[in-house]
Amino acid sequence: MQQVTEVQANDFQKQIDALTAKVSMLESMNQDQLSIAVVSGDFDKILAAMVISLGAAAMDMEVKLFFSFWSLAALRDPKKRVHGKNFISKMFGIMLPKGKEKLKMSNMNMGGMGPRMIKSIMKKHGVLSLEEMFKQAGEFGIEITICEMSMDLMGIKKEELIDYPNLRFAGAVTFAGDAGESSAQLFI
Amino acid sequence: MTQEELLAIKADTSVDARGTSCPGPLLAAKKAIGTIDKGQIMEVLSADEGTRNDIPKWCNKKGFECLGTVEEAGFYKIYLKK
Numbered sequence: 144m145q146q147v148t149e150v151q152a153n154d155f156q157k158q159i160d161a162l163t164a165k166v167s168m169l170e171s172m173n174q175d176q177l178s179i180a181v182v183s184g185d186f187d188k189i190l191a192a193m194v195i196s197l198g199a200a201a202m203d204m205e206v207k208l209f210f211s212f213w214s215l216a217a218l219r220d221p222k223k224r225v226h227g228k229n230f231i232s233k234m235f236g237i238m239l240p241k242g243k244e245k246l247k248m249s250n251m252n253m254g255g256m257g258p259r260m261i262k263s264i265m266k267k268h269g270v271l272s273l274e275e276m277f278k279q280a281g282e283f284g285i286e287i288t289i290c291e292m293s294m295d296l297m298g299i300k301k302e303e304l305i306d307y308p309n310l311r312f313a314g315a316v317t318f319a320g321d322a323g324e325s326s327a328q329l330f331i
Numbered sequence: 332m333t334q335e336e337l338l339a340i341k342a343d344t345s346v347d348a349r350g351t352s353c354p355g356p357l358l359a360a361k362k363a364i365g366t367i368d369k370g371q372i373m374e375v376l377s378a379d380e381g382t383r384n385d386i387p388k389w390c391n392k393k394g395f396e397c398l399g400t401v402e403e404a405g406f407y408k409i410y411l412k413k
Contacts, residue, residue, distance in 0.1 A: 155407050200361075
């Protein structure tokens with residue numbers, strides 16, 4: 144009889160250990176965090192990504208942005224020059240907007256008239272400019288991760304990117320990891 | 332709280348975010364909330380109608396008490412207790 148109880152107690156202990164491990168794993172998941180994969184390089188979509196990020200940051204959420212493909216154009220610093228690019232990278236460099244002020248709209252771009260009109264309306268309504276939003280995002284500790292693979296594809300170099308406090312370079316695995324532990328994920 | 336009660340409130344700090352729209356007022360409020368102590372009252376001035384709904388949501392999450400909104404000519408005064 145004594146033996147049976149000991150076996151049962153051991154069994155219980157094992158189950159409790161397994162449960163404790165599971166609970167701590169569940170707790171580490173679904174943090175109060177927002178992950179956004181920013182792929183589009185349109186003015187309106189970058190704007191949406193930044194407004195949502197700042198809103199989430201104001202709500203005390205951790206915000207992690209993953210910039211990939213066309214969105215990289217928004218992170219170029221027009222004042223920085225890079226040398227030693229090959230022909231295709233140079234062509235890409237010329238074709239892509241040089242920074243967030245040169246982004247096109249996904250709709251009603253009208254040869255650049257659209258963004259200019261929107262920017263003047265934004266100013267009138269007291270909406271922060273993209274420049275200001277990036278500055279605020281930096282202050283709120285919003286993390287920007289840049290997809291290394293996209294940089295290679297687009298021929299964009301680290302030296303021509305904006306100065307941003309929480310900039311890091313990584314790959315898809317980092318996004319998958321961040322997104323996995325976030326309570327909200329978006330693709331823009 | 333009734334409008335009269337809200338109007339009688341003397342806020343410990345006031346954030347004037349009338350010059351900005353979403354998410355400007357909330358960012359300003361978040362920055363200012365650190366300057367007051369628990370139990371003190373903050374007033375947020377905003378011309379952005381969305382702020383009326385955003386502030387209570389924020390309070391709910393942060394455990395602050397949203398006291399109510401007073402509508403003025405062209406802007407809102409939102410009161411909350413930390």
